[in-house]
Amino acid sequence: MRIRVINPNTTAAMTAVIDECARAVAGPGTVVQAVTSTMGPASIESHYDEALAVPGLLAEIARGEAEGVDGYVIACFGDPGLYAARELARGPVLGIAEAAMSAASRLGRGFSVVTTLSRTVGQALDLAERYGMRRFCLGVHATDIPVLELDDPKVRTVIADACRAAVAADGSDAVVLGCAGMADLCAHLTEEVGVPVVDGVAAATLGVQSLVTLGLRKSGRGEFAAPPPKHYTGLLSAFGTDGAVQ
Amino acid sequence: MRIRVINPNTTAAMTAVIDECARAVAGPGTVVQAVTSTMGPASIESHYDEALAVPGLLAEIARGEAEGVDGYVIACFGDPGLYAARELARGPVLGIAEAAMSAASRLGRGFSVVTTLSRTVGQALDLAERYGMRRFCLGVHATDIPVLELDDPKVRTVIADACRAAVAADGSDAVVLGCAGMADLCAHLTEEVGVPVVDGVAAATLGVQSLVTLGLRKSGRGEFAAPPPKHYTGLLSAFGTDGAVQ
């Protein structure tokens, strides 16, 4: 089984972190590979960034389909382009917010999300609602650490403090990490905070592995069938069905 | 006051229809201009099309901002890129689904949506939920007419029949047209169907005009503040803050 974990921003250092966390949990028969988007923003910190990260993500899905990949993880907590990716892929596609929230919902009454910038809090709440996890999501808390500064060792204490404060304020049973760039902090934070801390990269990798093992893929008809053939023009002409990408 | 109505697909003939419907309702002091996206799909009929229509839409918003436009309409019933557009624009941005559903909610107990392809029904329901209109949206009905065939005179009867059937099935008080390409059918359908039929292009144009008149624009801080400066690479490098588009 081959699973591709797509980092939809263009920062390779972050892909390396993601790759390690995904590989660490995959089963013996599963080949996991993380890839970096070749176009778009260096990090995703606004609706604008997120929208413009999607073409690069979809190009990676198209490439994976050509290579026979069995399933995909979208390794950004906004789960950008999830529905479009599901149309394009034959196998399952999971976002890390979706997978992390689902895992956390099984650990107790509810979870807190600890994330990066305040401006992304609304998007996390929207995703919780989309996935039916709103009842388990007791709060979303921003640290206001930019995504690309998460690898600074100094921020670890800030994040641990934010997790502890979130658990106390929300009365929650678990913490969901609100950014793929926090994936490698997960084990450390679980120890520090005293409640389970959930990293979506690992959770989604196992979620995809499970769906592939179960033989479950989207129905070939309906909303998530392959997109209808279409002529594309301009900068994005390669994304049309007569272009090079798809 | 200058309002720009953006057709996020690349089909100029559809823009002409949109332009006429928007101009027909604007007040005397309002200059309305409809524009066609310069990149992406010829029509929007899947999540994939929608995601890839967003860069072209955002390029038009950026151009409008440079030209001092006061407000924008996104003239596609999926309201693609609405949140990203709101970050980018200083003035108000409305989607046609948002505006049409809101207008229709004021006409009675609830409305039916009549749209194009079955695969877009889910997206219409998601938008109804996003805007708080789910309680007014009594049903979404597909005609399975492709967007680019809406200008065929023969389809008018099909759409009128679908509207009548929707009203009967849902017990609704109004019909919302689920595609910008249906805008010019609105008056005719209202007569044919016997309940008010709402076109989002006209509704959103007046919605933007009203917000501009009221002096209401998004807060400069928080989730919809201008996106943080960011380096973009590859095909989309021009969308970064060091590029030509923004």
Place this chain on the structure above:
Amino acid sequence: MRIRVINPNTTAAMTAVIDECARAVAGPGTVVQAVTSTMGPASIESHYDEALAVPGLLAEIARGEAEGVDGYVIACFGDPGLYAARELARGPVLGIAEAAMSAASRLGRGFSVVTTLSRTVGQALDLAERYGMRRFCLGVHATDIPVLELDDPKVRTVIADACRAAVAADGSDAVVLGCAGMADLCAHLTEEVGVPVVDGVAAATLGVQSLVTLGLRKSGRGEFAAPPPKHYTGLLSAFGTDGAVQ
């Protein structure tokens, strides 16, 4: 186009404020006239007041219908008698809570309401739910200033402080003013508070103007059809279809 703005309390001084705010935003072809109810409470500060303001409101709607008025605004934040008014009127009827919340929902993630007495907070929440705006309404905050003291210049500071506190507590992007008597404070408060402040009188006036321009009126059948003819007796006999009011 003729729009009538009905102040459902009997205080003419408040009608004057309302009249000015409504006229200030209407388009060149729109004749706006604010009128004062001729029966009922001097101000509306309880469910009891609200219920007893409705006959006077409906009498004004009936009068407007006789005079060929095109649409109506109910200028009290409880939107009293909205559904009954919609039955009676041929053209659109909007409440100021409905219009203000809808406008505010387009400015960001959510809004706060700042209102008069604590005892009206529940009603504001009920209206937010009725209109589908509950998800955007992040909080309702009372100043405990009685309606008829709103014209005291001293209370402006109290209201500005309440708006600032509400925005901070709720993390909201806009403020909705919870009383028609605050309409003239809107511009001032927008400056003071630093987020958009929405007055429902102006918003509803433009909302009605837009619906009339769009040619949208309730369906003639169903829940909001004209009320069935009925004999009325006693104090309210004139409201029956054999009486003088209707």
Place this chain on the structure above:
Amino acid sequence: MRIRVINPNTTAAMTAVIDECARAVAGPGTVVQAVTSTMGPASIESHYDEALAVPGLLAEIARGEAEGVDGYVIACFGDPGLYAARELARGPVLGIAEAAMSAASRLGRGFSVVTTLSRTVGQALDLAERYGMRRFCLGVHATDIPVLELDDPKVRTVIADACRAAVAADGSDAVVLGCAGMADLCAHLTEEVGVPVVDGVAAATLGVQSLVTLGLRKSGRGEFAAPPPKHYTGLLSAFGTDGAVQ
């Protein structure tokens, strides 16, 4: 204990039916008296009728308070004026929709409502939502029998058929009768339909009796405290605190 059952329409024949059904269930120590409103519509079949039935209802509450009545039933399925009545009364006030839906929610998974005119269906759904009963209310079905024709023996078969059809269509466990004028059909219909049929007049009478026995009355502060003193003018001047009614 004295309970007053208020028929908010002006038709005394309907009050007689209501009186009998209420008395039939009251406990030995409870004195039940049904009264007819002295002003407003002969029957309540629209939002307009309902709004204009409220002053008469509130006059009866005020009279009851002067006479030391312990609790009240509002004997119309729209529960008109419930919140205003709760402000005015010291003891409990229940609407028959509220009481019937609550009782029916305890009999199984859900109930159907069978009511009079189609145009009242929306109001029944709104009430179900207000009382938290929306999850139990599996459908609302109109017979399109006018309220004042319910005493025609011929309609009994129509209503029984509607009840059976509703139970079959909704898969419901009980039927709630959607009009006070159906109260005397309850026992007969239970036999005919084969599931429990709930009459709100009897249910609300026992609900009020229970609350009085428990010593439960609204808190004297907050939203349902007595309305603030207020000057009323015109036709309704007697409803002001300086008038004769209150």
Place this chain on the structure above:
Amino acid sequence: MRIRVINPNTTAAMTAVIDECARAVAGPGTVVQAVTSTMGPASIESHYDEALAVPGLLAEIARGEAEGVDGYVIACFGDPGLYAARELARGPVLGIAEAAMSAASRLGRGFSVVTTLSRTVGQALDLAERYGMRRFCLGVHATDIPVLELDDPKVRTVIADACRAAVAADGSDAVVLGCAGMADLCAHLTEEVGVPVVDGVAAATLGVQSLVTLGLRKSGRGEFAAPPPKHYTGLLSAFGTDGAVQ
């Protein structure tokens, strides 16, 4: 009429308190008897305790059915085994949480629950949702007093303080007592706290008395019909239809 109030824990002293509170409100023709479960936990303070209190509860229902009891109260705030009991009983069965929340919902905008251990808060919220009372339940507050220490006079002050704090924090109009063991504190707390305090034991007793008076019992078909005959084995073999209990 015979009503049986079942204490599903095995502590007879608590049954005595319950018995007194139930008898105090029953009508003259109603014979109320409280009984103690003969198997399971001494008090119910976890999901585990609750699950294991259900067999004893069901054994009491079966005994009651054999004796011709007309209706039942489940006197534990988790309402354990309610649905199973409704299948088994011919007459109505009410839980005390259900009855208390319903009564409290009629007293104002909303209520607070004051309960025993923090770990039971989630269950109270789940019940509020199940009964449609979530919109009225403004908060659930734990005192962390174990159930079997509630008869210690010293805890009365702690509970009164918790009620006052809950009302202030939630802005609620009433308090619901979250444990059958608090039933005898109800009158005292109403005086102390200044808002109505609702005891579910008394409320449910009158709720069952009302349903029996109304002649309302579950439908004999559907989800709550008598359980299908079944062979049971092991420790619980007596619960099968070939055993001694049923």
Place this chain on the structure above:
Amino acid sequence: MRIRVINPNTTAAMTAVIDECARAVAGPGTVVQAVTSTMGPASIESHYDEALAVPGLLAEIARGEAEGVDGYVIACFGDPGLYAARELARGPVLGIAEAAMSAASRLGRGFSVVTTLSRTVGQALDLAERYGMRRFCLGVHATDIPVLELDDPKVRTVIADACRAAVAADGSDAVVLGCAGMADLCAHLTEEVGVPVVDGVAAATLGVQSLVTLGLRKSGRGEFAAPPPKHYTGLLSAFGTDGAVQ
């Protein structure tokens, strides 16, 4: 890693089916063992059966804890005793309804449930709501085949027909099998029906395996902490902390 799959009814033949389906998907390092409850009903087809299956389930959890089992699956679609089991177990516990619905929610817009008896439909809807899956659950359809007749080859056609009818009626993208006894039909039905068919036994086994791999277990404090020590009496005395079971 050791996972125990508990069949909470006492029918060993059904356990054999469950065992095979669970083992078929487990990873190479995972030891899966299905066990049969030693007390209670032969099949679970009512709330009564479900309630009385829980003690046997909890006895198996207690036994598993003594043996160092890492995680548990509750192999009955009502997920009986889930919360109590989570208190008792140190590792994760998943119900098959929970796991199946979650997996199915990732395959498209929504799923249908096809189950056994009509009387269990309500319970399936309640579980969908509990897990946040109500928005994905487009319908629950009963075949009225008793649980213990599912191994009759003749019923396969009935179930396949029910699946096809459900997909057509609901417009769903997947089918969730509503009984552990259907687990072995999953692959066959997927082929027959043409949309993915999800078996909860396999889904839950992989769900538990994933949570154990991720190192995620409930927090040791709060609602799902180990139940407080308690004296149990009568038939269930062994379940107390001074007994043999725990």
